Amino acid sequence: MKVVSTELGRISGNKEEHRKTDRNSGHSNFLYVGSFLEKHGALPYSTQLLRIFSLARKLNFQSVLVDEIACGECPQLAEENTVLKLVDDKYSHSQVYKFSFFGKEGPSCPPVFLGYAVYKIDHYRGGRPFGHVYEAVLSPPRTKNENNFLHCKRRYLVANSSGSDYHVTGALYAQQNGKTFVCAHVALRTALSCLLPEGDISYSAIRTMAGSGKGLEPEQIERVFQNSGISLFFNKQAYEPKTRQCPTDQQPCPADHLLNNTIDYNKELYGFTESRVPSLLGFKLANGRRHIVPVLGHTFNEDSWVPSSNQNYFSNDFRFFSSEQWLSSHLIHDDNFGPYFCLPRHFLQKSDFRLLYGISYDKSSLFSSEAEAAALAFFHRARNLLLTHGFSSLWTELFIAFKDFLVLRAIFTSRESYLHHLRTGLESDVSNADEATVISAIEKLLPEKFWMVEASTIELFPVTRRKFGEVILAPSDPEDGVAWNSSFIMMRLPGCYFLRNRDGGEWIRQKSTVTGHTQVYSHPDT
Numbered sequence: 001m002k003v004v005s006t007e008l009g010r011i012s013g014n015k016e017e018h019r020k021t022d023r024n025s026g027h028s029n030f031l032y033v034g035s036f037l038e039k040h041g042a043l044p045y046s047t048q049l050l051r052i053f054s055l056a057r058k059l060n061f062q063s064v065l066v067d068e069i070a071c072g073e074c075p076q077l078a079e080e081n082t083v084l085k086l087v088d089d090k091y092s093h094s095q096v097y098k099f100s101f102f103g104k105e106g107p108s109c110p111p112v113f114l115g116y117a118v119y120k121i122d123h124y125r126g127g128r129p130f131g132h133v134y135e136a137v138l139s140p141p142r143t144k145n146e147n148n149f150l151h152c153k154r155r156y157l158v159a160n161s162s163g164s165d166y167h168v169t170g171a172l173y174a175q176q177n178g179k180t181f182v183c184a185h186v187a188l189r190t191a192l193s194c195l196l197p198e199g200d201i202s203y204s205a206i207r208t209m210a211g212s213g214k215g216l217e218p219e220q221i222e223r224v225f226q227n228s229g230i231s232l233f234f235n236k237q238a239y240e241p242k243t244r245q246c247p248t249d250q251q252p253c254p255a256d257h258l259l260n261n262t263i264d265y266n267k268e269l270y271g272f273t274e275s276r277v278p279s280l281l282g283f284k285l286a287n288g289r290r291h292i293v294p295v296l297g298h299t300f301n302e303d304s305w306v307p308s309s310n311q312n313y314f315s316n317d318f319r320f321f322s323s324e325q326w327l328s329s330h331l332i333h334d335d336n337f338g339p340y341f342c343l344p345r346h347f348l349q350k351s352d353f354r355l356l357y358g359i360s361y362d363k364s365s366l367f368s369s370e371a372e373a374a375a376l377a378f379f380h381r382a383r384n385l386l387l388t389h390g391f392s393s394l395w396t397e398l399f400i401a402f403k404d405f406l407v408l409r410a411i412f413t414s415r416e417s418y419l420h421h422l423r424t425g426l427e428s429d430v431s432n433a434d435e436a437t438v439i440s441a442i443e444k445l446l447p448e449k450f451w452m453v454e455a456s457t458i459e460l461f462p463v464t465r466r467k468f469g470e471v472i473l474a475p476s477d478p479e480d481g482v483a484w485n486s487s488f489i490m491m492r493l494p495g496c497y498f499l500r501n502r503d504g505g506e507w508i509r510q511k512s513t514v515t516g517h518t519q520v521y522s523h524p525d526t
Contacts, residue, residue, distance in 0.1 A: 001154070001155045001169065002154075002155065003155050003156070003157050003167065004154050004155065004156055004157070004197070004198060004199025004200070005156055005157040005158070005198075005199060005200075006135060006156070006172070006199065006200040007074050007075065007076045007077075007200070007202075008069065008074055008076070008077070008096075008098070008118050008134065008135060009116065009135075009137070009156055009157065009158045009159070010157070010158075010159055011069055011073050011074055011098075011159065012067065012159045012160055012161050012163075013067030013068055013069040013070075013073075013097075013098050013160065013161055014067060014068050014069075014161060015065070015066070015067055015161035016066045016067060016068050016097070017065075017066050018063060018064075018065045018066070019032070019063060019064050019066070020062065020063050021056075021057075021061055021062060021063055021064055022062045022063075029050060029053040029054060029057060030050065032053075033045075033046060033049055033050055033053055036066075037049075037121075037131060040095055040097070040121055041095075041121065041123065041129050042121045042129045042130075042131035043128065043129070043131065046119075046131055046132075046133075047336075047337060047338065048132070048133045048175050048335075048336075048337065048338045049117065049119055049131075049133055050338075051337060051338025051339070052099075052117045052133065052136055052138065052173075052338060052339065055138050055141050055338075055339065055340060056101040056114055056115070056138065058141040059101070059103065059114045059115075059138070059139055059141055060103055060104070061101045061102060061103055061114055062102060062103055062104055062105065063101075063102045063105070063111075064099055064100065064101055064102070065099070065100040065102065065160055065161065065162060066097055066098070066099055066100075067097065067098045067100070067160050067161045068095070068096070068097055068098075069096040069097070069098055069118070070096075071093075071094055071096060074096075076202045076204075077094070077096060077120075077134075079202070079204050080180060080202075080203060080204065081093075081094055083180045083203075083204065083207075084122065084177075084179060084180050087179050087180055088124065088179060090124045090125045090126060090127060091122065091123075091124055092123045092124060092125050093123050094120055094121060094122050094123065095120070095121045095123075096118060096119070096120050096121075096134070097118070097119050097121075098116055098117070098118050098119075098160060099116060099117045099118075099119065100113070100115075100116045100158070100160045100162075100166075101113075101114040101115050101116065101117075101138070102114060113158070113166035113167065113168055114138060114139055114168065115136065115137050115138030115139055115158075115168045115170060116136065116137060116138075116158050116160070116168070117133055117135075117136035117138070118133070118134045118135050118136065119131060119132070119133055119134065120132055120133075120134040120177075122177065130177065130178075132175040132176070132177050133173065133174065133175040133338075134174065134175070135172060135173065135174050135200075136172070136173045136174075136339060137156050137158070137168050137170045137171070137172050137173070138168065138170050138173075138339060138340070139168055139169060139170050140153075140170055140171075140331075140340055141340060147299055147300040147301070147302060147328075148297070148299050148331065149273075149297045149298055149299070149300070149331075150170070150171060150296055150297040150331055150340075151273050151274070151275075151276040151296065151297045151298075151523075152171055152191075152194040152273070152276060152277070152278040152296040152297060153169055153170055153171050153194070153296070154169070154170075154171070154172070154193065154194060154199050155167055155168075155169045156168050156169070156170070156172075156199060170339075171190065171193075171194065171294075171296045171333065171339070171340075172189070172190055172193040172199070172200065173190065173333045173335075173338070173339035174186040174189050174190060174335060175335045175336075176335050180203060180207075181203040181206070181207075182214060182215050182216075183291055183292055183293075183335055183336075184215060184216035184221060184292050185203055185206050185207070185216065186335045187280050187292045187293055187294045187333075187335070188201075188206055188216075188221065188224055188280070189201055189203070189206065190278070190294040190296075190333055191278040191279070191280055191294045191359055192224075192228060192278075192359075194278040194296070195230070195232065195278065195359065195360075195361065196228065196229075196230065197230070201228075206224055209223055209224045209227040209228065210223055210224050211223065218238065218355060221280070221357065222234065222236075225357075225359060230361070231361065232359055232360070232361065233359075233360055233361070233362065233363040233364075234357045234358060234359050234360070235268070235272070235357070235358045235360075235364070235367060236355075236356065236357055236358075237265060237268060237355075237356040238354065238355050238356070239350075239353055239354055239355075240354070264350075264369070265281070265348075265350075265353045265356050266324065266327065266330075266345050266346075267322065267324050267368070267369055268356065268358070268367050268368060268369065269281065269295055269330060269356060269358075270298060270324040270327050270330075270368070271324070271358075271367060271368020271369065271371075271410055271412075272295070272358035272360075272368075273295060273296070273297050273298050273330070273331075274298075274323075274368070274409065274410070274411050275360070275368070275410075275411050275412035275413065276523060277358045277359060277360045277412070278294060278295070278296060278358075278359050279294070279295040279356060279357060279358045279359065280292055280293070280294060280295070280355070280356070280357040280359070281293055281294075281295050281330075281332070281343075281348075281353075281355070281356055282353075282354045282355030282356070283348055283352045283353055283354055283355075284351075284352050284353075284354055290354060291336075292355065293332045293333060293334050293335075293343075294332060294333050295330050295331070295332050295343075296331050296332065296333065297330075297331035298327055298328070298329065298330050298331055299327075299328040299329045299331065299342055300326050300327065300328055300462075301326060301327075301328040302326065302462040302463050303462070304325065304326050304328070304462070306325050306326075307321045307325040307326065307407075307458060308458065310325065311405075319376060319404060320372070320376055320404070320405070320406045320407070320408050321405065321406070321407045321408070321458060322369075322372060322407075322408055322409075323407055323408065323409035323454075323456075323461060326461075326462055327345050328342075328344070328345060329342035329343055329344050329345060330342070330343040330345070331343075360412070362412070362414075362448075362449040362475070363475065363476075364412055364449070364451070364475040364476060365475070365476040366451060366473075366475065366476060368410040368412075368451075369410075371410040371412075371451040371453055371473055372408045372410050372453055374453075374473055374487055375408060375410070375451075375453035375455075375471045375473060376406070376408065378471045378473075378488055378491060379403070379406060379455055379471065379491075380403060382491055382493060382498060383399070383400050383403050385498065385507070385509070386399070386400060386493070386496070387400070393494060393495050393515055395468065395494035395495070395515060395516050395517060396493065396494050396495060396496075398457075398468075399455070399468045399469075399493060399494065402457045402468075405457060405458060406455045406456070406457060406468075407455070407456040407457055407458055407460075407461040408453055408454065408455060408456075409453065409454040409456070409461070409467075409520065410451055410452070410453045410454075411451070411452050411453075411454070411521060412449065412450075412451055412452075412475070413449070413450070413451075413452050413521070413523075414448065414449055415443070415446040415447065415448055415449075415450075417521075417523060417524060418446065418450075418452060418472070418521075419439070419442075419443060419446075420524050421521050421522075422439055422442070422492075423439065425518070425519055425521070425522070426514050426518045426519075427514070427518060427519075432513050434510075434511065434513075435512065435513050438497055438499075438510045438512065441499060441510075442490055442497070442499065445489055445490055445499060445500060446472065446489065446490075447474065447475065447489075449475050450472055450473060450474060450475050450489060451472070451473040451474075451475060452470050452471075452472055452473075452521065453470060453471050453473065454467045454469070454470045454520055454521060455467060455468045455469055455470065455471070455493075456468060456517075456520065460517060461520070465519060465520045466517040466518065466519060466520065467517060467518060467519075467520050468493055468494060468517060469491065469492040469493040469494065469518070470491070470492055470521070471488070471490070471491040472489040472490045472491070473487045473488065473489060474486070474487040474488075474489060488500055488507075491507075492512065492514075494512075494514065494515050494516055494517070495511065495512055495514070495515040496509060496510065496511055496512055497509070497510040497511075497512055498510075
């Protein structure tokens with residue numbers, strides 16, 4: 001994973017204190033954070049900073065190093081303070097502190113670096129100072145071993161007054177100051193930090209690309225994507241309640257809105273995160289205002305009752321299970337509360353949903369649900385070919401038996417990653433000359449980016465993360481008038497491959513040394 005850094009992350013600062021925080025030292029996060037903020041003139045309570053300290057506690061932190069950073073050392077801070085002065089002439093000055101969190105250390109054990117947080121205190125003449133977390137990167141407190149999947153993350157280089165450089169892998173978090181940047185700016189900063197080569201972007205750059213205004217309208221958000229300096233594409237879903245004129249007084253009737261019930265933002269959001277695509281999720285608040293948060297991953301509940309009950313008790317559609325049905329929560333940052341929160345799948349109602357952007361380097365006109373629907377048709381066609389052409393084994397028979405109960409998982413991925421999966425992740429004999437020949441033929445067929453839809457079953461996927469195989473589809477919808485199967489590139493099932501025939505004939509069939517189920521795809525960086 002490429003190492004990136006932020007301007008503030010690279011600045012060492014001047015040591016203020018290095019404090020033990022293990023439980024034997026009697027350290028209290030509440031007392032420490034409160035007294036520290038009060039000592040430096042800020043309100044003695046910060047939900048966001050306390051959240052970060054609590055996460056450090058989950059990570060078993062043993063000490064915290066506090067460095068003071070002069071705003072003049074960081075061009076990004078100096079520029080932000082200039083804008084702050086223009087927005088509020090009562091602004092006086094700022095104090096900035098970097099908290100570096102460490103785990104176990106000792107004579108024979110180098111310190112374990114867990115992450116850092118930069119806290120900025122803005123002072124105003126005649127008013128209360130305002131403190132906020134300008135940025136933070138912490139290791140996630142739970143990993144895939146606990147069914148938590150942070151798919152959008154970077155490896156950051158961090159310096160501090162200890163004189164050493166450290167690394168931490170996580171997702172950048174930031175909190176709005178309500179004056180020069182608000183929730184949309186910090187959500188954009190987090191999402192773009194997952195994609196931009198440098199791993200961060202300044203608020204002044206976001207404002208310049210977006211145009212004027214304190215908040216950001218959807219058109220301005222899209223302008224930032226388009227002017228980010230790299231080729232970014234986005235898939236968008238939006239819902240705005242419509243009103244009609246009341247016939248009596250010609251005033252809008254706000255209760256008479258038309259909800260588009262076809263929007264399932266959970267399903268598409270899951271498709272983005274499974275493809276390692278950061279997303280922005282916008283929703284309505286109780287007071288009528290809007291909020292937006294970055295979505296960076298998800299959690300799974302492998303014992304979920306929902307898939308089985310939904311198919312057997314509440315639906316007559318037995319066509320397939322989407323792997324999204326095991327989704328428990330979306331992993332988000334919320335600048336109002338802190339990093340690494342779980343947003344339960346069913347908490348936000350469709351009536352609250354307003355906006356969804358999935359942001360990627362690569363363009364696809366398909367949503368994940370559309371890729372699953374297309375893949376299902378190809379899996380059903382493969383069933384007939386397996387029967388016709390004698391690819392018979394226990395696992396092909398099981399695949400055929402489960403044709404109406406397949407679990408499908410759609411991922412937008414790359415040629416390089418998929419070939420790595422074929423060569424290292426399938427327990428196959430890649431040294432076999434015939435297998436190597438087929439993989440070489442597949443390599444020539446694959447575009448740079450495409451949809452991979454895996455097929456498993458409810459008895460395999462949730463716990464063992466195993467599958468029958470996968471189908472590879474072109475990234476975009478076929479043009480009007482083009483044959484329905486033109487999106488097909490290849491398929492792998494137990495004991496066989498089906499490859500697209502470039503001459504337009506029937507799929508080319510090849511044998512495979514992989515005759516049983518295999519592990520599901522996992523990105524090389526995961």
